[in-house]
Amino acid sequence: xxxxxxxxxxxxxxxxxxxxxxxxxxxxxxxxxxxxxxxxxxxxxxxxxxxxxxxxxxxxxxxxxxxxxxxxxxxxxxxxxxxxxxxxxxxxxxxxxxxxxxxxxxxxxxxxxxxxxxxxxxxxxxxxxxxxxxxxxxxxxxxxxxxxxxxxxxxxxxxxxxxxxxxxxxxxxxxxxxxxxxxxxxxxxxxxxxxxxxxxxxxxxxxxxxxxxxxxxxxxxxxxxxxxxxxxxxxxxxxxxxxxxxxxxxxxxxxxxxxxxxxxxxxxxxxxxxxxxxxxxxxxxxxxxxxxxxxxxxxxxxxxxxxxxxxxxxxxxxxxxxxxxxxxxxxxxxxxxxxxxxxxxxxxxxxxxxxxxxxxxxxxxxxxxxxxxxxxxxxxxx
Numbered sequence: 001x002x003x004x005x006x007x008x009x010x011x012x013x014x015x016x017x018x019x020x021x022x023x024x025x026x027x028x029x030x031x032x033x034x035x036x037x038x039x040x041x042x043x044x045x046x047x048x049x050x051x052x053x054x055x056x057x058x059x060x061x062x063x064x065x066x067x068x069x070x071x072x073x074x075x076x077x078x079x080x081x082x083x084x085x086x087x088x089x090x091x092x093x094x095x096x097x098x099x100x101x102x103x104x105x106x107x108x109x110x111x112x113x114x115x116x117x118x119x120x121x122x123x124x125x126x127x128x129x130x131x132x133x134x135x136x137x138x139x140x141x142x143x144x145x146x147x148x149x150x151x152x153x154x155x156x157x158x159x160x161x162x163x164x165x166x167x168x169x170x171x172x173x174x175x176x177x178x179x180x181x182x183x184x185x186x187x188x189x190x191x192x193x194x195x196x197x198x199x200x201x202x203x204x205x206x207x208x209x210x211x212x213x214x215x216x217x218x219x220x221x222x223x224x225x226x227x228x229x230x231x232x233x234x235x236x237x238x239x240x241x242x243x244x245x246x247x248x249x250x251x252x253x254x255x256x257x258x259x260x261x262x263x264x265x266x267x268x269x270x271x272x273x274x275x276x277x278x279x280x281x282x283x284x285x286x287x288x289x290x291x292x293x294x295x296x297x298x299x300x301x302x303x304x305x306x307x308x309x310x311x312x313x314x315x316x317x318x319x320x321x322x323x324x325x326x327x328x329x330x331x332x333x334x335x336x337x338x339x340x341x342x343x344x345x346x347x348x349x350x351x352x353x354x355x356x357x358x359x360x361x362x363x364x365x366x367x368x369x370x371x372x373x374x375x376x377x378x379x380x381x382x
Contacts, residue, residue, distance in 0.1 A: 100374075104366040110358045111295060113338065115285030117310070117353040120341065123277035125251055130222055132268050133157030135260050136244040140273070144255045152273055153260070154244035160222055167215035167229065174212050177205040223247055253277040281344045283308055283320065285357050286335035295338070298361050299325055306340045308357045310349065318342050318349060322359065 061072035073080070087095035133155040140152050184201040187193030219229050222245055257274035266272055283306070287295055298304050304322040309315075320342035329336045340357065342349060 100371060102368065102370045105369045106363060106366055107369050108360050108362050110360060111287060111291045113285035113287055113357045113359065115283050115338075115355055115357065117342075117349050117351055117355055118282045118284050119276055119351045120278075120280050120282050123251065123253065123280065125249065125253070125275045126271045127152055127247060127249065127273040127275060128269050128271055129155050129157075129245075129247055129266055130268060131155070131157050131159045131245070133160065133245070133266060135262050135264050135266060135272075138258075138260065138262050140255050140258075142255055142258050146249045146253060146255060146275060148250060148252050149248050151246045151248055152255075152275075154246050155266070156244055160245040163215065163218045163222065167212070167219060170208060170212035170215050173208045174205075177201070177208045181205040247272075249275050251275060251277055278347060279343075279345045281342050281349050281351060283340040283342055283355055283357060285338050285340065285355075286330075286333065287325075287338050287359075289329065289334050289336070292329075292336055294361060295322075295359060296325060298359075305360045306357050307360065308340065308342060308355050310353050310355045312353060313348060316348075318344075 058066065060066055061069050061075075063069050063072065065072070067073045067078045070080075081097055085096045087098040090098060092098075134157075136154040136156045138153045139150075140146060146152065181198075181201040181204070184193055184198040188195055188198040216229060224245065228246065253275045254277075255273055256276050256278075258272070260266055260272045295304070299322055306320050306322060308318045308320065310318070320340045322338060323341050324339040326337040326339075
């Protein structure tokens, strides 16, 4: 369109904005910007007040010239740039002004939020003993990396000891009752014993089996494995009975809190340690009511990407996705909580950090866009 003049896209944007306001105030000597002739056409043709670039170029001033008039072109926001300061392309090391072709593009908009880094509560486990007792040994410290199934500490407990005794007793009784049932069965087959005696022996054997299963299940509930339960029988392999009840971690992670040392008494359902997997963390942020509709629309349609930054690492961007938008709004701040899951495998993000985020929302329709560098404060970046 502008074959004879090098007009920067910055100035083209100004041209369109100023052209939209032409006609509100008459400019002496310029018919294209508010002369009496153009005022008469305002209602019929709609040129003044909504002039396009083509209309600006076609309009003539009192000197009989178009936007090329050295005196009048400033009225419509047109500036002539000398070729000496023009850049040939984006890689050129000479020149100050670069022109690019503006057009329609699919762009993304951003919603800014602020918030705080929090623990991912889905990967945080509070380690509590299921019975009261005394800490026999503590195998880990704060910061220790643990794997699922690792023993964190062992507990001396009267209740655990009683459960172990019941298991061993029923295990021994099972052997005795089984042998007695077999003996009564043979006597009955040989017509020596009675059917009643055989039935009583069989009933006693079945009762002992049920009692043994109940004792074994009780030990499982306390946290013992099959291998540990099998090793508690002094009569099986000659090993002594183990009275210290092991407590294990159910997940991979790090010990972030510890509230007990060897010899300390602990209570049931009271935290002794907290183990957390910090490979992912949450950002809890707030969005204003005016942004709620567009955010909900994009969250329902697809994953909304978020770029998060923290003061501790300026210039570094942490990326994640929105996985939850609260169903309520804070009445005092008129904001709604939003949760973002962030990848933290490098361990840089720490719960409690202040952070800022940017929700990246893709627009479906194409819009007329210019590069961000062409605007002083770009509302849309592409």
